[in-house]
Amino acid sequence: MNNKSRKDVENAADDLALIRRMMEAGRRRAGIDGSHMIIWGALLMIGFFAQYASVVGYIPPAMLMIWLPIFIVGNALSIYVGHKHKKRSNCDSLSLEAYSSAWATIGIGAIIYFGISVLTGAFDPKTMALLSSALIGGAYFVIARITKIKSLYLVVVGWWIVLSYFSMPMPFDHESLLIMAACCALLILLPGQMMRRAQDTPLPEVKD
Amino acid sequence: MAGIDYRALDNIIHSRVRLAIMSYLMTAKSAEFGELKKELNLSDGNLSTHLTKLEDIGYIDVTKKFVGKKPQTTASITDSGEKSFRAYIKELTNIIGA
Numbered sequence A: 001m002n003n004k005s006r007k008d009v010e011n012a013a014d015d016l017a018l019i020r021r022m023m024e025a026g027r028r029r030a031g032i033d034g035s036h037m038i039i040w041g042a043l044l045m046i047g048f049f050a051q052y053a054s055v056v057g058y059i060p061p062a063m064l065m066i067w068l069p070i071f072i073v074g075n076a077l078s079i080y081v082g083h084k085h086k087k088r089s090n091c092d093s094l095s096l097e098a099y100s101s102a103w104a105t106i107g108i109g110a111i112i113y114f115g116i117s118v119l120t121g122a123f124d125p126k127t128m129a130l131l132s133s134a135l136i137g138g139a140y141f142v143i144a145r146i147t148k149i150k151s152l153y154l155v156v157v158g159w160w161i162v163l164s165y166f167s168m169p170m171p172f173d174h175e176s177l178l179i180m181a182a183c184c185a186l187l188i189l190l191p192g193q194m195m196r197r198a199q200d201t202p203l204p205e206v207k208d
Numbered sequence B: 001m002a003g004i005d006y007r008a009l010d011n012i013i014h015s016r017v018r019l020a021i022m023s024y025l026m027t028a029k030s031a032e033f034g035e036l037k038k039e040l041n042l043s044d045g046n047l048s049t050h051l052t053k054l055e056d057i058g059y060i061d062v063t064k065k066f067v068g069k070k071p072q073t074t075a076s077i078t079d080s081g082e083k084s085f086r087a088y089i090k091e092l093t094n095i096i097g098a
Helices: A003-030 A035-055 A063-089 A094-120 A125-147 A152-167 A174-200 B016-028 B033-040 B044-056 B079-097
Strands: B030-032 B060-067 B070-077
Touching: A003 B016, A003 B079, A035 A063, A035 A094, A035 A174, A063 A094, A094 A125, A125 A152, A125 A174, A152 A174, B016 B030, B016 B033, B016 B044, B016 B060, B016 B070, B016 B079, B030 B033, B033 B044, B033 B070, B044 B060, B044 B070, B070 B079
Parallel strands: none
Antiparallel strands: B030 B070, B060 B070
């Protein structure tokens, strides 16, 4: 390879690297910034941990007092963050729509089951854990497919492992609540925080 | 190995800044002027010049509107822009593989 062609190939490789970087930045901007994940990951972790504390007697038993404020605060923050993000990115992309819809699906599904089952006295924590992991895993799968962010498939697999675990014939005890709290921290809060950091990382200056 | 023929590449896209704008818009689909300026770390004038070149050839649409009392400029990639970008990538990949 002579000097000229080597330089040309290097330039072409640099161009491809720039393209990859900018496409990734555009995808992140259009899709998700991790805010919803941070909000729900933190709230659900607190909720499951509070319920564990309630079950083992550290705090008085008050399921509604734990979960009702979490659903209200979570949905209010989600709406606020979604509105703010849409306004900032000025983007009506399919990925943003899919992201918002996926989180709305989780929220609506969980509220319907929780509300009806509590009112009718049929609430079963194991069903709630199964429903949550199926909804969250499914939502992440849709988000990963649309945004093409490969690392999100690990989160999907994580939730499907949780779903498989709770599908086994065993009682849902206080330790299961701790497992759910840990899953919310590792499979919602942590990826959310990583995405937020990735999005906030400024790109180097582009020069002609 | 013979020298590479860069004439096969699209001259409009073959500028680092315009390439970066097109790459960003390929995935974001549309972006506000301030957002592009921040992402690319460019001055207003420089970004405007490159956007105009891309708009003139039909690779992007630039729309201007008022949000409240604030003017807002948005750039969106067109079908022609997407097609040309894909062709550019193909040529670039051929160069590396040549």
